Amino acid sequence: MKKLTIAIIGALTACVAAVPARAQLVLEANGARADGEWGGELGAGYSFGAGGFRLTPAAGLFLYQGNNDRYYQDSNGGNERCRDSRNGQYAKDSKCDNTAVKPYGRVEATYSIPLSATIGAGVRVGEDVRPYGTVAFPLAPTLSLKGNAGPHYFSLGLRVGL
Template structure:
């Protein structure tokens, strides 16, 4: 599975490397509301944009943050207004950190896009996470010279958010 996951990354790097001197480079960050792994959550990522004319190649790494599956612990509120974390199986009090059901999964993406000046950036990408490879289409609409609203959609993956370049 390791070879399958990183083959696309290696191919993209092999294509981009000889063109690198002719490319303008730009660090970017993304913040998206996303549906991945059959769950809603948020994506926070950082990438590097390599451009040649109106074409761009963008490798991105990040974290998908979502509500996990640990329903064993819950917050119990008492009549005096205090809240404590409790273990639903034993009824015992637990550390407050046990009630934080936040889960995080790393992801990697590679996007190839074409810019239509002052209108949109369109293209496609591949998202790698948890032994899953998901292709998707992407559209970005500029909000300013360095910001855009961006949407991604593919099989079992949807995201909508903001991209900023630096």
């Protein structure tokens, strides 16, 4: 953990000291395991830095299958309908969807090896604070395949820089 902290502070110092800093909007879509659930992350951030070092604060939404036992799918004569377990009445089909959403925030400090990969570390704040390592491989000039992994958190997806 001490090495991770030193690396993040070093990258932050390099980013802040670099003038002028090149900034870019980044969008991410990831499949993820976070907060004890499987789901997807949709996020946006603002990346800035220079000399290969970048700092990226970001925020997003973690979408996953929720646990709402109130509504359920009932097979009534072969037709699936959504029912409310409290009163037995039919409900809108959207009530049986059970999609849950949690906001998250994160900060990443990375270094780009030209035409090869981007490596770094970050901290994700959701239900808990989770440190993680990150690596990204370029697929096109503004598109990367990106993975994050840390204790009780990992994700894999696409990152677009605009």
